[in-house]
Amino acid sequence: MGIQEKLSTSRRGFLKLGAAATAVGSAIASSRLVAMEQELGGADYSPVTGEKRKAVPYTCMACNIEDGGVAMIENGRIVKLEGNLKHPNTRGKLCAKGNSGFLHVYDPDRIMTPLKRVGKRGEGKWKRISYDEATSLLAEKLRAVIERAKAEENHEILNEIVMKWGRNRTGGAVKRFMHALGSNSMVNHTNICESSKKVGLEPSWGPDIESCDWANTKYILNFGSNILEAAYFMNPNAQRLVDGVVGNRAKIVTFDPRLSNSAGYSHEWHAPYPGTDAAIVLAMANVIMNEGLYDADFVRDWTNVTAEQLIEHLKPFTPEFAEKESGVSADDIRRIAREFATTKPATTFSYRGPVKHLWGAYQEAAIHMLNVITGNVEKKGGYCLPRGMGWPQPEPVPPAGPALSAIAKPPLYPLASHAVSTNAPYMVMRGEAKVSVWMSYYDNPLYTYPSSHVWRAFLGDESLVPFFTSFSCYMSETTEMADLIIPDVTYLERHDPESMPSGLYPCLSIRQPVIQPLGGTQEFRKTLIDVIHKVDPDGSLGIRKYFAFDSVEDWMKQHFDNIPGLKEEGGYERLKKDGVWPVYGKVDKETAKLVDDNGNEVKAEYGLYTTEIPDEEMVGTEISEEGTITRDGKPIGVRINGKNYVGFGTPSRKIELFKEEWRTFGFNPLPTYKRLPSRDKKPDELVLTTYKVNVHTQSRTASLKYLAEMYHKNPAWMNPQRAARLGIKDGDLVRITSPLGYIVTRAHLTEGIHPEVVAISTACGHSAYGRLATLKQRDPAARWAQGNDPDIANNVWWDDRGVHPNPIIRLSVDPIGGSQGWYDTVVKVTPAQAGDKYGDTNVSIEQAMKDYDEMLRYAYTGDLHRAAHKEVDTDWDNLPEPKLSSH
Amino acid sequence: MPANDFKIPDDGGAATSGPTPPVTDMSRTELQARAGLYALLARCLESEVDTDLIHLFRGPLKETIDELGLDLGEDVMNAPAEDVEDVLENLAEEFTALFVAPGGVLPYRSVFETGRLFQAQADQAEAAYKAAGFAFRNVYSGEFSDHVAVMLAFVGCLFERQLAFDEADNASAASTCAVQRETFLREQLGPWVIGWSRRARGCALHPFYRTILELTEQVVWEDVSACSDQATLKRLALSNRRRLMRQTADPDFRKASGL
Known part of the structure; x- marks a missing residue:
């Protein structure tokens, strides 16, 4: 029989052979044809002319991971972005958002010229003005506040100058600007992000979040993190997670109410009731401690608690208790606890899932404790400290403003070291803070915040916010409300110093313009210089000297030119060339590991806390009974078993599982579990959760063509059994109602969601942010004509832009960590009512204000706080008075 | 002014094309008029209306405007002097909404043809300016x-320059100017300005911009027609006819996408 006969001379036969060949995969893969990026290593050529394209390294800022990138430039235009192979933590890879970033630059919906409002606030009527006119106008407003503060001899007036940001990667520029103006009213975004995670960790071991050694681990417990798609350090963590699971055969177990892609990738997925992670974790700790599976030496030497103390504390948290709270079986909890404690090395990772709740900081502290008691901290393959690098600020550095700011650090949240930005509008509306000039940078609270309609009411009220400047280059929901827009450039056209603890190799990186700012636009840093020079033209206010930079490049040189090590290698110019420093090695083409010139893997450092203090540095120090080594009253290390170690970034230099400061304010000093109000919802109610997806940030990627086409609508995930009880079928129009009001969206039925949960993704349902985000080109409104963009006119095949859930999400702040409880809102889901239309949103400001009052009852001075913490041994009648602080 | 559609040759575009020497032969009077017309249109679309421009409409140009029946708006032509400032503010807002702010009908060939700012079309324009001894400055x-x-404005300048050479009896240089102008009209203005003007006119709220945009559409098409063969005209007409492709699929929930 000939070949043709064997294949039946049919297409089916060829396909059969093809399928079989595919199955054997790499065995027949070409050894000569490889991915271009892998082979060329950062070089690129024009497919038309064959000429080599100019490659300029930069640091990505499509989201907050700050990956290393290289922009390919042809004829002065960015034609392609790819990963920077010299970056040790992102290893030459960018995500979909990063690859699409250059679309920001040429987006016709980008704001290219300063705009001054000429209609009513929010009406959308503008007049273009020059950067010079715009910076003069802002300077005039700022100067008026400064002069009023002087005339009235009242420093607090300076805090009426407010800067609110969402993503501030300026390397200290915003702080310098605000302090130069004498204001401390800097309002970040961290409490809608991860603040309770940080507050759950930082008092225990020092700044910032864990950097897991995914690649070398054998066991990963993942709590509420969609690490393959979205969480902090997604790209580098996802790479190393795959290295660990595939290359090192690590097991991954995920706890998440929703079957995310990360959960789907895991060996086990458990769907606990939202906000019960700590019950599970404490039960695991209970098992580990009581079965003697803990690392006795580490607990004894490196924590501020005893094993006996922990065993006693963990008594109530049995696996059976956890099963009752979470729905995860006690048997599974016991089994996983034993696996985690006996598989070495192991690590946990967690992100927003456990912490975006009331008392979220407790949940993070509990997860952290699992690593501590099993001795996995700073081990190869374990749960490691973050590794970052700093840079000096140019001298002179302005001192902080003379008066502490309530809006920046609300006094009722003394432990929330990353602030409570959600409260800002409520505080002003209630007269607890005052605003004269509000400035907004990389921020869109009208979309990204809970009860987002409150921000619209707040920023729309000229009696509350007399003057509002946005530095955005996109017409976001928030920027639409501005009186003045001074557009920044995109992240590919500007300078910033960077260092993200995104892996085990600490490094500095640089954001630099890969092309000149498009069309004569001006980067934010230059705008800050211009504004200060106009506020204080002759230096008589003593402000100008803090911005005595000849240029933006001059400013950057002052950051980078004097860093030991980098200085010798060329400082700023060296960073411009490679985009990152140090260059640890190169990415091996076969293994994707970082290797040196001899092909040997570059080893990461572990056990940072065990670095010994040299004898000469011990001179002049004091050592306490507990072993803490101090110099001039400041802890610098700890003596253990006769050796002097640098230890951890805590007062005792040990891991402080027991947090005395928490007890002072009536919180449990040890990791604990508190049953959330949402756990006691009525049977016909559901818990509303939100989530991020792999191709979008919360807000600013919605206008990017590639990404909008991939993901643009966000139906509500519901469990089929639960939906059936409610009479809801897949694709049905549903009304989701919280105490704030309702939205109308569609249901997506899937087994991949807890039956008591309804989940809606972020990133959709914009009312602003350009034509692709809003699909407004289909509206008849003349002002939103489709602008002749052929892509938008001809290639937008979808009509559905999604529905935004944030208006019905209630304000709910963790009284410890300050985080917004994104996953605490209880809702009813019903079939849509007569007259309901997809996208309808109807919410109440009055209810939002009531939520604010209710929320304050959980703050440390509130009655609900006291009722929930009866076990805490503190002087309840003499809790500290609320006071302003600087953190 | 009638809103004629672009006339497409009825021979299906079969006419020959090839190197094009200047095909238009204009009198000095016409050259001067065309130079002035392009300069006026450019001024109206380049930046916001100011007092000088209003005075121009109300003074030297009034008779012609009335004669042609151009509707520039009652406020532009007749608002009392004390209200002119408000008129200018209103026009500036309209200008920004139409041509500057996000969501407007951005007046760039790159955007019209690629959906992105500052693409190769900008280079082509700049090259043409440079070849004629001009430079672009924002x-x-x-x-x-x-x-x-x-x-x-560039076309206007080429008309003006052609006239100058003509008046100096330098026929060769005048011819070069004419070729430059016609080439630019066919290759750089022709493919998009007519369609863009029509789209922008549909979005303009103030009669001033509706009229100026209609005038732009007509003037450019007339001049492009005068210097193009039928095949070119057909191609240009099609490239200007960008229309919205209406969504015809079921707008109801489609499970396959977005999840």
Whole structure:
């Protein structure tokens, strides 16, 4: 029989052979044809002319991971972005958002010229003005506040100058600007992000979040993190997670109410009731401690608690208790606890899932404790400290403003070291803070915040916010409300110093313009210089000297030119060339590991806390009974078993599982579990959760063509059994109602969601942010004509832009960590009512204000706080008075 | 002014094409008029109306405007002097909404043809300016060389220059100017300005911009027609006829996407 006969001379036969060949995969893969990026290593050529394209390294800022990138430039235009192979933590890879970033630059919906409002606030009527006119106008407003503060001899007036940001990667520029103006009213975004995670960790071991050694681990417990798609350090963590699971055969177990892609990738997925992670974790700790599976030496030497103390504390948290709270079986909890404690090395990772709740900081502290008691901290393959690098600020550095700011650090949240930005509008509306000039940078609270309609009411009220400047280059929901827009450039056209603890190799990186700012636009840093020079033209206010930079490049040189090590290698110019420093090695083409010139893997450092203090540095120090080594009253290390170690970034230099400061304010000093109000919802109610997806940030990627086409609508995930009880079928129009009001969206039925949960993704349902985000080109409104963009006119095949859930999400702040409880809102889901239309949103400001009052009852001075913490041994009648602080 | 559609040759575009010497033969009077017309259109689309321009409409140009029946708006032509400032503010807002702010009908060839700012079309425009001894310089940020007003101004300058050479009896140089102008009209203005003007006119709220945009559409099409063969005209007409492709699929929930 000939070949043709064997294949039946049919297409089916060829396909059969093809399928079989595919199955054997790499065995027949070409050894000569490889991915271009892998082979060329950062070089690129024009497919038309064959000429080599100019490659300029930069640091990505499509989201907050700050990956290393290289922009390919042809004829002065960015034609392609790819990963920077010299970056040790992102290893030459960018995500979909990063690859699409250059679309920001040429987006016709980008704001290219300063705009001054000429209609009513929010009406959308503008007049273009020059950067010079715009910076003069802002300077005039700022100067008026400064002069009023002087005339009235009242420093607090300076805090009426407010800067609110969402993503501030300026390397200290915003702080310098605000302090130069004498204001401390800097309002970040961290409490809608991860603040309770940080507050759950930082008092225990020092700044910032864990950097897991995914690649070398054998066991990963993942709590509420969609690490393959979205969480902090997604790209580098996802790479190393795959290295660990595939290359090192690590097991991954995920706890998440929703079957995310990360959960789907895991060996086990458990769907606990939202906000019960700590019950599970404490039960695991209970098992580990009581079965003697803990690392006795580490607990004894490196924590501020005893094993006996922990065993006693963990008594109530049995696996059976956890099963009752979470729905995860006690048997599974016991089994996983034993696996985690006996598989070495192991690590946990967690992100927003456990912490975006009331008392979220407790949940993070509990997860952290699992690593501590099993001795996995700073081990190869374990749960490691973050590794970052700093840079000096140019001298002179302005001192902080003379008066502490309530809006920046609300006094009722003394432990929330990353602030409570959600409260800002409520505080002003209630007269607890005052605003004269509000400035907004990389921020869109009208979309990204809970009860987002409150921000619209707040920023729309000229009696509350007399003057509002946005530095955005996109017409976001928030920027639409501005009186003045001074557009920044995109992240590919500007300078910033960077260092993200995104892996085990600490490094500095640089954001630099890969092309000149498009069309004569001006980067934010230059705008800050211009504004200060106009506020204080002759230096008589003593402000100008803090911005005595000849240029933006001059400013950057002052950051980078004097860093030991980098200085010798060329400082700023060296960073411009490679985009990152140090260059640890190169990415091996076969293994994707970082290797040196001899092909040997570059080893990461572990056990940072065990670095010994040299004898000469011990001179002049004091050592306490507990072993803490101090110099001039400041802890610098700890003596253990006769050796002097640098230890951890805590007062005792040990891991402080027991947090005395928490007890002072009536919180449990040890990791604990508190049953959330949402756990006691009525049977016909559901818990509303939100989530991020792999191709979008919360807000600013919605206008990017590639990404909008991939993901643009966000139906509500519901469990089929639960939906059936409610009479809801897949694709049905549903009304989701919280105490704030309702939205109308569609249901997506899937087994991949807890039956008591309804989940809606972020990133959709914009009312602003350009034509692709809003699909407004289909509206008849003349002002939103489709602008002749052929892509938008001809290639937008979808009509559905999604529905935004944030208006019905209630304000709910963790009284410890300050985080917004994104996953605490209880809702009813019903079939849509007569007259309901997809996208309808109807919410109440009055209810939002009531939520604010209710929320304050959980703050440390509130009655609900006291009722929930009866076990805490503190002087309840003499809790500290609320006071302003600087953190 | 009638809103004629572009006339497409009825021979299906079979006419020959090839190197095009100047095909238009204009009198000095016409050259001067065309130079002035393009300069006026460019001025109106380049930046906001100011007092000088209003005075121009109300003074030297009034008779012609009335004669042609151009509707520039009652406020532009007749608002009392004390209200002129408000008129200018209103027109500036309209200008920004139409041509500057996000969501407007951005007056750049790059955007019209690629959906992105500052693409190769800007380079082509700049190259043409350079070849003729001009350079582009932006006044506000966000202005590019393929802005409709800059292109119109360039054509106006070429008319003016042709006239100057003609008056100096330098036929060769005048011919070079004419070739430059016609080439630019066919290759850089023709493919998009007519369609863009029509789309922008549909979005303009103030009669001033509706009229100026209609005038732009007509003037450019007339001049492009005068210097193009039928095949070119057909191609240009089609490239200007960008229309919205209406969504015809079921707008109801489609499970396959977005999840």
